[in-house]
Amino acid sequence: xxxxxxxxxxxxxxxxxxxxxxxxxxxxxxxxxxxxxxxxxxxxxxxxxxxxxxxxxxxxxxxxxxxxxxxxxxxxxxxxxxxxxxxxxxxxxxxxxxxxxxxxxxxxxxxxxxxxxxxxxxxxxxxxxxxxxxxxxxxxxxxxxxxxxxxxxxxxxxxxxxxxxxxxxxxxxxxxxxxxxxxxxxxxxxxxxxxxxxxxxxxxxxxxxxxxxxxxxxxxxxxxxxxxxxxxxxxxxxxxxxxxxxxxxxxxxxxxxxxxxxxxxxxxxxxxxxxxxxxxxxxxxxxxx
Numbered sequence: 001x002x003x004x005x006x007x008x009x010x011x012x013x014x015x016x017x018x019x020x021x022x023x024x025x026x027x028x029x030x031x032x033x034x035x036x037x038x039x040x041x042x043x044x045x046x047x048x049x050x051x052x053x054x055x056x057x058x059x060x061x062x063x064x065x066x067x068x069x070x071x072x073x074x075x076x077x078x079x080x081x082x083x084x085x086x087x088x089x090x091x092x093x094x095x096x097x098x099x100x101x102x103x104x105x106x107x108x109x110x111x112x113x114x115x116x117x118x119x120x121x122x123x124x125x126x127x128x129x130x131x132x133x134x135x136x137x138x139x140x141x142x143x144x145x146x147x148x149x150x151x152x153x154x155x156x157x158x159x160x161x162x163x164x165x166x167x168x169x170x171x172x173x174x175x176x177x178x179x180x181x182x183x184x185x186x187x188x189x190x191x192x193x194x195x196x197x198x199x200x201x202x203x204x205x206x207x208x209x210x211x212x213x214x215x216x217x218x219x220x221x222x223x224x225x226x227x228x229x230x231x232x233x234x235x236x237x238x239x240x241x242x243x244x245x246x247x248x249x250x251x252x253x254x255x256x257x258x259x260x261x262x263x264x265x266x267x268x269x270x271x272x273x274x275x276x277x278x279x280x281x282x283x284x285x286x287x288x289x
Contacts, residue, residue, distance in 0.1 A: 028240060028241065028244055029150075029239065029240050029241055032149050032150070032241075034090065034094070035094045035097070035098060035149055036146065036149065037090075038087075038090040038091045038093075038094045039091070039094065039100075039105075039142070039145050039146075039149075041086070041087055041090070041091075042071075042087050042091050042105065042108075043108055043142065045067075045084060045087050046064065046067055046108060046109055046112050047112055049063050049064055049067060049112070050064060050112035050113065050115055050116050051112075051115070057116050057117070057119070057120035060116045061113055061116055061117070064109055064112060064113050064116070066081060066083065067084065067109065068106060068109050069081070070083070070084065070087075070088050071088070071091075071102070071105055071106065071109070072102070072106075074088050074091065074092040074095060075095055075102045080092075098148065098149055100145060100148060100149075101144070101145070101148060104141035104144055104145050104148075105141070105145075107136075107137040107140075107141045108137065108138065108141050108142075110137050111134060111137040111138035112138075114134065114137075115138075115185075118185075119183070119184055119185055122184055124186045124189070124190050125186070125187065125188075125189040125190065126189060126190055126191060127189045127190070127191040127192070128189050128191065128192060130189065131170075131187065131189055132166060135165070135166040135169045135170065136162070136166070138169055139165040139166055139168060139169035140161070140162045140165045140166060142165060143161035143162065143164060143165040144158060144161060144162075146161075147161055150237065150241050152237065157233055157236070157237075159230075160229070160230040160231075160232060160233035161230065161233060162230070163226050163227070163229045163230030164227060164230035164231070164233065164234075164245075164248070164249060164252075166226060167223050167224075167226040167227035167230065167252055168227075168248070168252050170219065170222070170223040170226070171220075171223050171227075171252050171255050171256060171259075173187040173188075173219075174187075174216055174219050174220055174223065174259060174266055175255055175259060175266060175270060175271055175272075176266075176270060177203060177216070177266045177267045177270075178205065178266060178267050178268060178269060178270045179270060181203050181204070181267060188203070188215060188216075188219070192215060192218075192219070193215065196211050196212075196214055196215040196218070197211045198211045198212050198215050202267075203267040204267065205267065205268055206268075207267060207268070212265070212267060213263060213264050213265060216259070216264040216265070216266060216267075217264045220256055220259050220260065220264060223252075223256065224253065224256050227249060227252050227253060227256075230249075231249050231288065233245065234246040234248075234249050234288060235288055235289070243285065246285035246288050247281055247282070247285050249285075249288070250280075250281040250282075250284045250285045250288075251273060251281060253284070254273060254277050254280060254281055254284075255271060255272075255273065258271035258272070258273075259271055
């Protein structure tokens with residue numbers, strides 16, 4: 001009997017998400033909150049289309065292509081398909097009001113599509129530069145979009161924003177190993193695994209591998225250094241936006257503290273932030289220099 005046809009739009013369901021970092025919080029400038037929320041909703045929805053539900057890889061890529069077509073349609077003052085009005089109606093207004101760089105939004109879609117392909121093909125990252133290249137599309141556009149909304153365009157700020165965003169993406173990878181590996185998602189590069197003599201079995205839930213511990217230790221230390229290199233941006237941006245970014249930076253650094261507290265064995269347990277971490281983050285944000 002032939003299986004019934006399932007529409008990707010119905011087989012990919014919206015989900016509630018655990019987030020490490022505040023989004024459009026009370027610290028954001030009030031006049032920018034709708035714009036920030038529209039960008040976040042665009043990215044979150046596209047990520048769900050790439051990652052949630054039971055659609056096939058081909059279906060996901062088709063839906064992402066339609067999502068991209070709708071983005072390009074509203075960017076050209078054309079009608080969108082109507083499949084995601086809650087995303088594209090507000091985003092259309094933000095594109096008009098703030099002249100957002102559309103290539104930054106399409107870069108995000110490129111990264112989500114790459115995730116779909118890599119998972120379907122069980123493809124891995126050859127080396128860390130290839131992984132960082134992924135970050136330039138999966139994470140860095142968000143920071144650059146926010147800076148655009150804040151009216152900040154200088155080269156140093158853009159570079160430091162990229163460092164913070166890439167660090168956040170990498171921290172998320174090393175935080176999520178216990179979730180990603182069982183799903184066939186391998187973000188530790190083949191070159192780094194080989195350099196540390198780490199086998200696939202070393203990143204399974206029951207593993208006590210010291211080699212894997214050293215691999216994640218090195219990755220976490222590199223992410224911390226990258227975050228610290230970009231952190232000065234947080235106290236150069238004035239007002240509420242700067243305080244928001246301070247908390248984002250401290251959220252990432254706090255996750256790294258929790259990874260270290262687990263002796264870097266995040267293939268056995270996933271660390272996450274709780275309400276108890278908020279005072280620590282606030283205190284550290286206050287004293288950032």
